[in-house]
Amino acid sequence: MTSATAAPPPFPRRLVVIGTGLIGTSVALAAGRLGAAVWLADRDPAAARFAAGLGAGDELPAAGPPGGPADLAVLAMPPEAVAPALAAAQERGLARCYTDVASVKELPLARARELGCDLATFVAGHPLAGRERSGPAAARADLFLGRPWAICPLPETSDEATSTVAALASACGAQPVRMLAADHDRWVALVSHIPHLVAAAMGARLELAQADALALAGQGLRDVTRIAAGDTGLWTQILAANAAHAASLLPAIAEDLSAMAVALAGIAEGDEESLKRLTGLLERGGAGVARIPGKQGGPPAAYTVVQVVIGDQPGELARVFQAAGEAGINIEDVRIEHSPGLPAGVLELSVGPQAAAGLTAALAAGGWPVRR
Amino acid sequence: MTSATAAPPPFPRRLVVIGTGLIGTSVALAAGRLGAAVWLADRDPAAARFAAGLGAGDELPAAGPPGGPADLAVLAMPPEAVAPALAAAQERGLARCYTDVASVKELPLARARELGCDLATFVAGHPLAGRERSGPAAARADLFLGRPWAICPLPETSDEATSTVAALASACGAQPVRMLAADHDRWVALVSHIPHLVAAAMGARLELAQADALALAGQGLRDVTRIAAGDTGLWTQILAANAAHAASLLPAIAEDLSAMAVALAGIAEGDEESLKRLTGLLERGGAGVARIPGKQGGPPAAYTVVQVVIGDQPGELARVFQAAGEAGINIEDVRIEHSPGLPAGVLELSVGPQAAAGLTAALAAGGWPVRR
Numbered sequence: 001m002t003s004a005t006a007a008p009p010p011f012p013r014r015l016v017v018i019g020t021g022l023i024g025t026s027v028a029l030a031a032g033r034l035g036a037a038v039w040l041a042d043r044d045p046a047a048a049r050f051a052a053g054l055g056a057g058d059e060l061p062a063a064g065p066p067g068g069p070a071d072l073a074v075l076a077m078p079p080e081a082v083a084p085a086l087a088a089a090q091e092r093g094l095a096r097c098y099t100d101v102a103s104v105k106e107l108p109l110a111r112a113r114e115l116g117c118d119l120a121t122f123v124a125g126h127p128l129a130g131r132e133r134s135g136p137a138a139a140r141a142d143l144f145l146g147r148p149w150a151i152c153p154l155p156e157t158s159d160e161a162t163s164t165v166a167a168l169a170s171a172c173g174a175q176p177v178r179m180l181a182a183d184h185d186r187w188v189a190l191v192s193h194i195p196h197l198v199a200a201a202m203g204a205r206l207e208l209a210q211a212d213a214l215a216l217a218g219q220g221l222r223d224v225t226r227i228a229a230g231d232t233g234l235w236t237q238i239l240a241a242n243a244a245h246a247a248s249l250l251p252a253i254a255e256d257l258s259a260m261a262v263a264l265a266g267i268a269e270g271d272e273e274s275l276k277r278l279t280g281l282l283e284r285g286g287a288g289v290a291r292i293p294g295k296q297g298g299p300p301a302a303y304t305v306v307q308v309v310i311g312d313q314p315g316e317l318a319r320v321f322q323a324a325g326e327a328g329i330n331i332e333d334v335r336i337e338h339s340p341g342l343p344a345g346v347l348e349l350s351v352g353p354q355a356a357a358g359l360t361a362a363l364a365a366g367g368w369p370v371r372r
Numbered sequence: 373m374t375s376a377t378a379a380p381p382p383f384p385r386r387l388v389v390i391g392t393g394l395i396g397t398s399v400a401l402a403a404g405r406l407g408a409a410v411w412l413a414d415r416d417p418a419a420a421r422f423a424a425g426l427g428a429g430d431e432l433p434a435a436g437p438p439g440g441p442a443d444l445a446v447l448a449m450p451p452e453a454v455a456p457a458l459a460a461a462q463e464r465g466l467a468r469c470y471t472d473v474a475s476v477k478e479l480p481l482a483r484a485r486e487l488g489c490d491l492a493t494f495v496a497g498h499p500l501a502g503r504e505r506s507g508p509a510a511a512r513a514d515l516f517l518g519r520p521w522a523i524c525p526l527p528e529t530s531d532e533a534t535s536t537v538a539a540l541a542s543a544c545g546a547q548p549v550r551m552l553a554a555d556h557d558r559w560v561a562l563v564s565h566i567p568h569l570v571a572a573a574m575g576a577r578l579e580l581a582q583a584d585a586l587a588l589a590g591q592g593l594r595d596v597t598r599i600a601a602g603d604t605g606l607w608t609q610i611l612a613a614n615a616a617h618a619a620s621l622l623p624a625i626a627e628d629l630s631a632m633a634v635a636l637a638g639i640a641e642g643d644e645e646s647l648k649r650l651t652g653l654l655e656r657g658g659a660g661v662a663r664i665p666g667k668q669g670g671p672p673a674a675y676t677v678v679q680v681v682i683g684d685q686p687g688e689l690a691r692v693f694q695a696a697g698e699a700g701i702n703i704e705d706v707r708i709e710h711s712p713g714l715p716a717g718v719l720e721l722s723v724g725p726q727a728a729a730g731l732t733a734a735l736a737a738g739g740w741p742v743r744r
Contacts, residue, residue, distance in 0.1 A: 053681035053741030137679040137718040187585035195596040200657025201628040202570045207660040213559035217664050223595040224567040228657040236651045240639045247636035254629040256573040257622050264619035267612045279608045285572025285600040288579040292589050307509040309425035346509040369425030
């Protein structure tokens with residue numbers, strides 16, 4: 001924001017959504033719930049009619065929104081389609097501002113510049129939300145709740161356009177986050193596009209596997225490969241639009257897997273150094289995963305957890321906390337796990353690492369089964 | 373089963389569980405619920421006491437189970453520990469039969485043979501169940517419900533031992549599946565051990581990533597990497613015990629990732645052939661994932677889904693089914709998806725691929741918004 005005098009535009013009350021797939025229809029549902037007037041269009045008229053039937057808005061008349069340009073037009077389509085759709089929409093004067101929701105940002109911006117689009121009224125955007133199901137039938141008004149929504153204004157982008165899109169993101173329950181398009185593309189390559197390729201490479205190993213082997217599959221395999229079941233055509237487009245960033249990250253993963261294979265072959269021969277190398281590779285993986293923020297966006301916890309078995313007698317919890325308090329222990333977090341049908345549960349007490357030994361001793365002295 | 377005359381032994385009513393981690397304690401909880409007497413031991417006495425406190429059984433007396441050998445002793449510990457524990461348990465005469473639950477099977481069997489264990493009374497086993505949390509506090513009586521439980525008898529294994537272990541698996545709600553130990557190890561390398569390494573290799577890329585990049589992480593990255601957050605020490609043991617099988621599968625994945633990197637680099641240069649190669653790699657991934665059986669163990673569905681928007685007027689569903697029936701359509705499966713707070717929902721009708729066009733036309737003619 002370069003101007004401090006202009007009042008921030010309110011949440012866009014008149015919205016056009018072009019592209020009524022999962023994301024477009026979800027934006028329409030969320031905005032409509034807040035009272036916005038929403039007009040829907042899609043290159044497949046049946047899809048727009050379907051979304052309208054769901055209550056996501058009205059079909060966009062050929063003459064444009066009744067009463068003149070909308071506050072904002074959302075272009076909800078794959079990256080390659082954004083710039084031509086923007087040029088057409090600006091030509092028709094559909095709205096005062098425009099945004100897109102495609103999962104890469106440099107390519108649509110570059111193409112829009114090539115096509116001579118007005119970049120003062122266009123803000124490239126990307127809500128980081130999705131489902132493994134696609135299409136309007138999978139849309140949900142709460143799809144964006146608590147998710148980041150990347151907003152990548154250019155130097156020439158108007159403040160009004162930027163804050164209109166930020167207001168839409170906030171109204172949808174998302175957190176608008178401003179960033180450079182180049183940073184966005186590098187970052188989503190790491191946290192979204194590369195995981196997709198890794199899942200696909202794992203999935204490809206199942207193509208010729210014996211059915212008896214697949215019958216042993218558990219939640220782990222399903223989780224690792226789930227996203228590879230997504231729409232292959234859409235993903236080819238997404239990856240192609242971010243090809244250079246994605247290509248740069250893959251060799252390191254391939255090298256780690258090759259190093260794991262070498263270490264395992266060494267272990268099979270009884271080599272102790274290979275065992276250490278494998279452990280080191282696994283620990284780096286665990287350390288990386290631990291850096292993914294929790295769903296609430298906070299940093300990963302650094303507490304030690306002490307577990308104590310508690311019965312369901314009245315006052316049991318109070319007695320545990322009293323014993324902890326008398327030992328001078330500051331308890332940071334509490335969680336109760338209860339197996340169905342059992343008279344006892346497990347109380348998990350999170351404490352600073354230096355307090356864990358004292359708490360364990362205090363509770364053991366009080367007669368509770370306890371472990372760290 | 374080589375003898376048709378011996379009656380199958382009943383579910384073991386007197387059970388010893390050695391190793392009260394997640395799996396051992398869950399077996400104890402499940403058997404105890406069915407009325408079995410359960411005695412618990414662990415190399416860490418506090419862990420056994422903790423499990424006993426949870427209601428999983430009584431601590432095993434030093435003299436062994438009161439009243440003589442148990443029907444079955446379950447050795448619930450990592451692969452390397454099984455054979456020594458089996459030798460010690462057989463030396464003490466703890467039970468009439470023995471099994472383990474370790475996630476590889478060739479190594480414990482080979483070690484048990486080297487140690488001179490009685491292989492007539494030992495059945496190598498592996499319930500394919502787990503959680504990302506470990507230890508007795510995470511145990512659940514229903515952990516094995518609907519899961520496969522691999523049972524790998526040797527030619528010298530007695531029928532009594534094999535059917536006792538199968539009876540325990542069934543009693544825990546699992547499906548006992550007989551297989552050769554070598555097949556088991558090859559298959560779990562593919563569906564369990566390799567996914568772990570792939571998740572770790574992806575996770576390692578996050579170790580030095582910018583926090584701003586990680587803030588964009590969604591469910592996809594979390595799912596792909598979740599299992600890499602598991603107990604690194606335990607996983608080193610599991611992988612080391614199945615090193616040769618795991619090592620043999622990794623190079624193909626590393627090669628696919630390298631091929632993806634080459635294709636992406638080609639796409640960045642505008643090469644059309646590279647785009648086709650990337651699509652092909654993604655499609656192989658999707659085809660492999662589609663082969664993973666559903667949670668109910670059935671084959672993947674081969675139906676076409678037709679989606680239709682329905683209002684919540686009384687009789688709306690009946691009218692849809694009447695229209696389908698009049699068009700002569702056989703509906704195989706039905707699902708309703710309803711976004712919170714909306715007056716309309718989506719009815720998903722699964723039909724044979726050849727019936728989809730007719731159903732779509734019939735419903736469109738009836739005025740419903742419909743799409744395939």
